[in-house]
Amino acid sequence: MIILISVGGLSKTFTLHTQGGAEIGVFDDISLEVRAGECICLHGPSGAGKSTLLRSLYANYKPDAGHIIVQHGDESIDLVNAEPWEVVEVRRRTIGYVSQFLRVIPRVATIDIVTEPATTIGIPADEAHAKAKALLARLNIPKRLWSLAPATFSGGEQQRVNIARGFMVDYPVLLLDEPTASLDAANRQSVVELIKEAKARGAAIVGIFHDEEVREAVADRLFKVAQSSVRKSRRNITAVEPVA
Numbered sequence: 001m002i003i004l005i006s007v008g009g010l011s012k013t014f015t016l017h018t019q020g021g022a023e024i025g026v027f028d029d030i031s032l033e034v035r036a037g038e039c040i041c042l043h044g045p046s047g048a049g050k051s052t053l054l055r056s057l058y059a060n061y062k063p064d065a066g067h068i069i070v071q072h073g074d075e076s077i078d079l080v081n082a083e084p085w086e087v088v089e090v091r092r093r094t095i096g097y098v099s100q101f102l103r104v105i106p107r108v109a110t111i112d113i114v115t116e117p118a119t120t121i122g123i124p125a126d127e128a129h130a131k132a133k134a135l136l137a138r139l140n141i142p143k144r145l146w147s148l149a150p151a152t153f154s155g156g157e158q159q160r161v162n163i164a165r166g167f168m169v170d171y172p173v174l175l176l177d178e179p180t181a182s183l184d185a186a187n188r189q190s191v192v193e194l195i196k197e198a199k200a201r202g203a204a205i206v207g208i209f210h211d212e213e214v215r216e217a218v219a220d221r222l223f224k225v226a227q228s229s230v231r232k233s234r235r236n237i238t239a240v241e242p243v244a
């Protein structure tokens, strides 16, 4: 099987400059490989460092040590030391990221927010629009909302717009931060189906799934992110274990 993301020796500490330079060790010496077609679930209590790890995989945070090798077309790129333009390219074509909350851009219509990742990489506008509409319909966003900016939408509606945007491009790697947290059962099921389809086409997925049913439906492995007993000390992340 092809390894699409390979993480080794990854450590991250936050330094709080506004609080006397206090250091918060979030994780230390993480190693993790994600293969094409598999979904790994980051698992652990709130504050354990799951979102920080996911953001590091998207190169939003710079780890203190270690590597994150991502397969980008024919190249292997280490995101820890990549140039900003390389990170932009990797995000355009290789890694999709569904954040926990939609970043609402005032006055931009829902349909355009969803379509944008596809048109940016040169997918023809009509094809992109057709796919965006299909995704919005699958995620039960009423048609009358498609031409409106999502600023006034409910939390669940905004999250579904965010998911539609994240699934517009068939990214080889997908990072999902609690995509079903504010959804009802029917919409959770739609998201489960989208994740299963992405796995079937060979996507490597790293996700945080609050909901046990969703976890059991999509996760191949759990990666435990454990909170250290000592604040300010480094936290331990234990090895991968199979889903029970």
Ligand SMILES: Nc1ncnc2c1ncn2[C@@H]1O[C@H](COP(=O)(O)OP(=O)(O)O)[C@@H](O)[C@H]1O
Pocket (backbone or CB within 6 Å): 014, 015, 024, 026, 044, 045, 046, 047, 048, 049, 050, 051, 052, 053
């Ligand atoms: N930008 C940041 N600056 C400082 N500390 C942060 C930052 N982001 C997260 N943290 C801290 O890192 C720890 C892990 O947070 P997070 O990754 O959001 O946990 P989880 O997603 O597992 O709930 C928490 O103690 C949190 O307060």
Ligand SMILES: [Mg+2]
Pocket (backbone or CB within 6 Å): 050, 051, 052
């Ligand atoms: Mg989180």
